[in-house]
Structures are given as structure tokens and as C-alpha cells.
Amino acid sequence: MLPGAVFEVHLRNTTSRRQRGTIAVNFPGPTDKEAGENQFNRQPAQAPAFRGLVVSGKLCSCALGVIGNEKVRLGGGLGREGRRWAAIATTLPPHASEDSNISAAVDFDLKAGQDRVVRFAATWNAATWNAGGYNWANAPHTFTHMYVKHYPSALAAAGHLARYHASLLKRVLAWQQVVYAEDKLPVWLRDALVNVLYMIPEDGLWAQKKRPLPDWVAEEDGLYGLIECPRGCPQFECIPCSFYGNAPLVYFFPELAMSTFRGYKGYQFPDGAPPWIFGGCTGGTPPIDFANTTRGYQFATNGISLAAMLDRYYLCYGHKDPGFIKDFYPVLKSCAIWTVNLRPAYPLGDRIIAMPTGNEGTEWFEAPEPGWCGMTAHVGGLHLAQLRITERFAKLAGDHAFAGQCHDWIEAGAQSMENKLWTGSYYLNYFEPETGRKSDLVFGYQLDGQWITDHHGLASALPQEHVQATLATIKRCNVAVTKYGAVNYANKDGTPAQIRGYGAYSYFPPEALMLAMTFMYEGQKEFGIELARKVWHNLFCLQGYTWDMPNIMRGDVDTGERTFGNDYYQDMMLWSLPAAIAGTDFGASAKPGGLVYRVLQASRA
Numbered sequence: 001m002l003p004g005a006v007f008e009v010h011l012r013n014t015t016s017r018r019q020r021g022t023i024a025v026n027f028p029g030p031t032d033k034e035a036g037e038n039q040f041n042r043q044p045a046q047a048p049a050f051r052g053l054v055v056s057g058k059l060c061s062c063a064l065g066v067i068g069n070e071k072v073r074l075g076g077g078l079g080r081e082g083r084r085w086a087a088i089a090t091t092l093p094p095h096a097s098e099d100s101n102i103s104a105a106v107d108f109d110l111k112a113g114q115d116r117v118v119r120f121a122a123t124w125n126a127a128t129w130n131a132g133g134y135n136w137a138n139a140p141h142t143f144t145h146m147y148v149k150h151y152p153s154a155l156a157a158a159g160h161l162a163r164y165h166a167s168l169l170k171r172v173l174a175w176q177q178v179v180y181a182e183d184k185l186p187v188w189l190r191d192a193l194v195n196v197l198y199m200i201p202e203d204g205l206w207a208q209k210k211r212p213l214p215d216w217v218a219e220e221d222g223l224y225g226l227i228e229c230p231r232g233c234p235q236f237e238c239i240p241c242s243f244y245g246n247a248p249l250v251y252f253f254p255e256l257a258m259s260t261f262r263g264y265k266g267y268q269f270p271d272g273a274p275p276w277i278f279g280g281c282t283g284g285t286p287p288i289d290f291a292n293t294t295r296g297y298q299f300a301t302n303g304i305s306l307a308a309m310l311d312r313y314y315l316c317y318g319h320k321d322p323g324f325i326k327d328f329y330p331v332l333k334s335c336a337i338w339t340v341n342l343r344p345a346y347p348l349g350d351r352i353i354a355m356p357t358g359n360e361g362t363e364w365f366e367a368p369e370p371g372w373c374g375m376t377a378h379v380g381g382l383h384l385a386q387l388r389i390t391e392r393f394a395k396l397a398g399d400h401a402f403a404g405q406c407h408d409w410i411e412a413g414a415q416s417m418e419n420k421l422w423t424g425s426y427y428l429n430y431f432e433p434e435t436g437r438k439s440d441l442v443f444g445y446q447l448d449g450q451w452i453t454d455h456h457g458l459a460s461a462l463p464q465e466h467v468q469a470t471l472a473t474i475k476r477c478n479v480a481v482t483k484y485g486a487v488n489y490a491n492k493d494g495t496p497a498q499i500r501g502y503g504a505y506s507y508f509p510p511e512a513l514m515l516a517m518t519f520m521y522e523g524q525k526e527f528g529i530e531l532a533r534k535v536w537h538n539l540f541c542l543q544g545y546t547w548d549m550p551n552i553m554r555g556d557v558d559t560g561e562r563t564f565g566n567d568y569y570q571d572m573m574l575w576s577l578p579a580a581i582a583g584t585d586f587g588a589s590a591k592p593g594g595l596v597y598r599v600l601q602a603s604r605a
Contacts, residue, residue: 001147004123004157006165013110020109024088025120026078027064029055029100033134040100047159050121054154055100059135060126063154064102067119067162077101123157131279131289139286146206146222175603182595185578186529192536192574197248198547199569203227212291216266223290224259225278231566234287235280240298240364243305244510244570250312251575251596257313264306265331267293272338274306299356300363300379303339304386307332311389311456315587329397336390339383340409352413353380368501370439374432380417381449384410384461388453414461422466426473441497444478444486444515451514454521455576457585467522484538484560485512503555509535510573517580532577
């Protein structure tokens with residue numbers, strides 16, 4: 001919400017002699033496209049406890065200065081020019097009308113053993129964004145940021161930072177200390193939990209209730225959403241991405257999560273189908289549009305994505321909100337009916353575990369090869385989990401007839417899973433009886449639905465002995481053939497499956513986390529923790545993706561490198577691990593005494 005940053009520099013003279021010098025900061029201002037012009041106005045600016053410079057263009061502005069009574073020198077951009085940096089002790093670059101960059105310098109003179117703290121504040125204000133991706137794009141929809149309500153200018157944000165920087169820092173350190181001191185979690189996970197949250201501000205946008213947003217958007221909610229991948233796949237609220245990655249949003253910013261959920265409710269199609277995106281590239285709409293919803297193509301798994309997100313909120317906060325079930329049960333009921341009827345020509349149990357008629361579209365695991373057809377273990381488990389969640393909501397809403405209907409559907413679907421897909425040691429990847437098409441590859445993530453029921457505190461639809469046998473097969477095949485996680489597909493003899501598309505060694509990090517957590521919930525806690533650690537050690541320590549989280553790992557060779565994706569918020573699924581390690585459902589961490597509860601308490605102190 002607060003568009004700014006404080007850079008707190010600690011200077012210490014550890015020598016026995018007096019030391020003089022200069023500390024300087026360069027802040028890149030808006031580009032011509034961001035500003036809507038290439039000429040910029042510069043004005044000295046002052047607010048309580050802040051002195052600096054504001055640079056303004058037609059569509060946005062930024063400010064840079066110091067907090068407190070520091071004597072500051074201000075100039076144009078230093079950029080990457082060594083000669084400019086070499087001269088900071090005596091001069092900063094002159095201002096140029098076409099240059100939006102700002103530099104600020106503070107001179108220091110420290111006696112032996114003396115220390116000093118210098119604080120720079122950088123803030124910005126870009127009130128609107130255009131759906132085309134930059135402010136002067138010609139897409140028909142333009143949206144207004146929510147933060148402008150509270151910080152109408154870069155100077156207003158700078159003044160707030162200057163006034164409250166000490167308490168803000170204290171609160172940040174307090175909540176992070178709760179995580180770092182959580183000795184029930186491995187050290188690597190504590191550090192990763194803190195760092196992975198960078199994607200909330202990087203990928204998230206929050207629009208005010210203004211046209212072109214629909215009338216059902218509430219003034220206090222606006223509409224909040226996350227961009228799948230700003231550089232590689234720009235689109236808002238791609239529903240499986242939010243299934244994977246909205247856990248910390250639900251935990252720490254439930255108001256934002258609720259804004260998004262009301263978006264899913266408002267944009268739901270009349271037949272019960274959830275929206276695929278609120279707008280973006282795969283729907284053929286402008287890339288960061290909030291009011292251009294499409295159905296998408298991953299029909300088979302959109303329902304469970306929505307159901308799981310809503311149930312997470314219920315487990316954490318919904319029990320305190322009597323209106324939550326009333327508002328969202330009809331959404332889940334119509335979605336469940338739509339899901340069950342995606343392949344109506346199949347017998348009831350078979351259709352529940354099947355791809356849509358004609359194998360139209362795909363599911364969230366977009367496997368170009370071997371693809372998906374007929375009945376599939378992955379879709380089957382996910383549909384059964386969706387019905388479990390809907391059954392819970394039906395009971396809470398007092399709709400016992402539909403709860404019974406869900407129960408009957410679950411029994412029928414589970415029976416088809418056992419009769420049509422069980423091999424004796426795992427479930428078939430897919431089987432289409434009318435064509436005879438079959439894939440007996442071992443799909444490493446066939447138990448995603450089992451993870452959902454475990455993580456949500458619901459009864460499994462699968463026999464426990466079959467879950468255990470499947471995990472043993474996945475461990476022997478998909479986990480054993482790679483150093484970094486678990487491959488998507490393996491042959492049943494434990495060798496890598498030489499498939500095109502993603503390739504033999506590919507996997508998705510959040511999928512690997514779901515598998516790791518399934519091992520934890522199913523009695524193999526240490527193995528699951530080690531599997532998750534291997535995945536994250538590769539991402540953070542070997543590849544250096546700490547603040548550039550990937551989507552797909554390389555499949556042609558077992559190097560652990562990225563194939564695709566930057567800043568993929570799917571990877572915030574990491575915040576589901578503490579509950580799995582504790583053996584509790586998702587909501588337990590938000591209850592009094594839980595990690596999330598204590599983080600929030602500390603952040604508000």
C-alpha cells in the first residue's frame with residue numbers, strides 16, 4: 001500500500017583516524033512510457049522530517065531525499081557512469097529536462113570510533129495503469145491504484161515514511177523475528193518463508209472501484225489480483241496460479257484475499273464455470289486487464305482451484321464471519337454441478353474422474369505429451385477433493401440434500417478410481433475406454449487431490465493402503481531419478497520417461513512442494529521435509545533464484561536450471577509447509593498460538 005522504501009545506511013569509523021566521505025543514492029525515475037512524456041519537471045520538496053526532490057511527468061512522479069536534519073545535495077541521475085560516481089564528493093550531475101533520474105548525496109565527517117546513521121527515502125506515485133501494460137498504451141481500460149486514496153502524491157508518501165520509519169522498521173523486524181525464531185521449522189525454511197513474500201508487492205495490483213470495474217465491486221474492496229508472470233505471462237488471477245500461491249495472502253492480508261474472492265464470485269459464468277483469468281494474454285485480452293474475463297482452457301481443474309482457495313479462507317477466518325458461507329456456498333454449489341457434468345456421456349462415477357467431453361482443453365498440468373484423455377488419476381483426485389470441500393460448505397449452509405449428493409458423487413468417483421485406474425502399485429496416468437488409449441507412465445503428482453484433503457482436514461476418498469503404495473512407487477520412480485525434486489513422469493521400472501514437451505527431468509516447484517507435504521501428512525515427515533529442502537536448496541543456493549522465482553525446471557538434462565518463468569507467485573505455496581510439518585490443517589496456523597497468528601500479533605505491536 002505504501003509506495004516507498006527507506007535505505008538506512010550505518011556508517012562506522014573503526015580506525016584511529018578521522019574519516020571523511022560521501023554516501024550517495026541514485027534513484028531511476030519513470031521511463032518515458034511510464035510517464036507518458038519525455039520531459040520532466042523538478043521541484044525541491046519538503047515535508048515534516050523529509051527534504052528532497054520531486055520529479056514529475058504527465059502520468060507519474062517520484063521523490064528522493066533524506067529523513068531528518070541531514071544536509072543533502074540533490075542532482076540528476078548518476079546511472080552507470082563511473083566518472084559521475086567518482087565525482088560525488090564535490091558535485092552531482094546537473095538536472096536535465098529529459099532525465100527523470102534523481103541522485104542524493106550526504107557528506108560525512110567521522111572522528112575515530114564515531115558512527116552515524118543516514119536515511120534516504122525514495123517514493124513514487126503512478127495513479128493509474130492501462131490494461132495494455134503501460135500508461136500510454138491504447139487499450140480501452142484504465143484502472144486507478146488503491147494506494148492513491150491514501151498517498152495522493154510522492155511527497156505525501158515520503159512524509160509518511162519520514163514520520164513513521166522507526167515504527168515501521170520495528171514492526172518489520174518483530175514479525176520477521178517470529179519466523180526466524182520458530183525452532184519447529186528448519187532454518188532454511190524460516191529464511192525462505194520471509195524472502196518468498198517479495199512477490200506479493202511485485203506481482204499484485206489493487207484497483208479502486210471505478211469504471212471499467214463492474215458495479216458489484218465494493219468501495220472498500222476494490223479489486224485485487226496477482227499477475228501470473230509480469231515478464232513472461234502477464235495476466236491477472238490465472239486461477240491455478242492463485243490455487244498454488246495465495247496461501248500467504250489469505251494468512252496475512254485476508255481483506256485482499258476477500259477482494260479477489262468477490263471478483264471470482266462476480267465474474268463466475270452463469271453455468272457455474274469459474275473465470276480462468278480476470279484478463280490477460282492467454283485470453284486474447286490486453287495483458288494486465290482487470291475487466292476482461294475469459295473461460296480459458298484448463299476446464300478440468302478450474303473448479304478445485306476456486307474451492308480450495310475459499311476453503312483456506314474458511315479454515316482461517318470464515319468461522320468468524322457468518323456471512324462468508326452465505327456469500328460463497330452458492331458459488332461452490334454451481335461450480336460443483338458444472339464440474340460433474342463436464343463429460344455427461346460417461347457413467348456417473350467415470351465422469352467425475354474424467355477430462356471434459358472430447359478431452360477439450362486441458363487441466364492445470366499442461367502436459368503437451370503424453371497429454372490427457374478419458375479418465376485420469378490426477379483430475380480424478382482433484383475432483384474428489386473439490387466435492388469434499390463443497391460437501392463441507394453444504395453442511396455449513398444447512399443444505400443437507402446437496403451434501404448428500406456430494407457424498408454420493410464422491411463414493412461413485414472413488415469406486416471408478418479403484419476399478420478403472422488402480423494398477424496395484426499406483427494409479428494409471430489416464431485411460432479412455434472408448435478408444436483404448438492408455439498411459440501407464442507414473443505421474444509424480446497424481447496425489448495432489450490427496451494433499452488437498454490432508455491439508456484441509458478432510459477425509460480422503462482413496463484407500464489408505466493405495467495412497468501408501470502410490471507414494472512408494474513415486475519415491476522409487478519420480479524422486480529417485482533426479483537430484484533436485486521429483487520429475488513429472490517416469491516409467492514404471494523407475495527409469496526416466498523420454499517424453500517431449502516438458503522433457504524427462506522437468507517439474508514445477510509448487511507441485512514438488514505438494515508432493516513433499518503429502519509424504520509429511522502420510523507418515524513420512526522427514527522424507528517430505530528433505531524433498532522440499534532439495535527443491536528450495538536448488539532454487540536459492542545453486543541457481544540464485546531467491547528473488548526471481550521460476551515456473552518450470554529444465555527437462556532435457558538433470559541440471560536443476562530454469563526453463564521458464566520469473567517471479568511466479570505460484571511458489572508462495574511455500575507458506576503451506578508449516579502446517580504440513582506440524583501435521584495440522586491449513587487454518588491451524590492462523591489460530592491463537594499458531595505461527596501466522598503470532599506473526600500478525602508482532603506486526604501490529
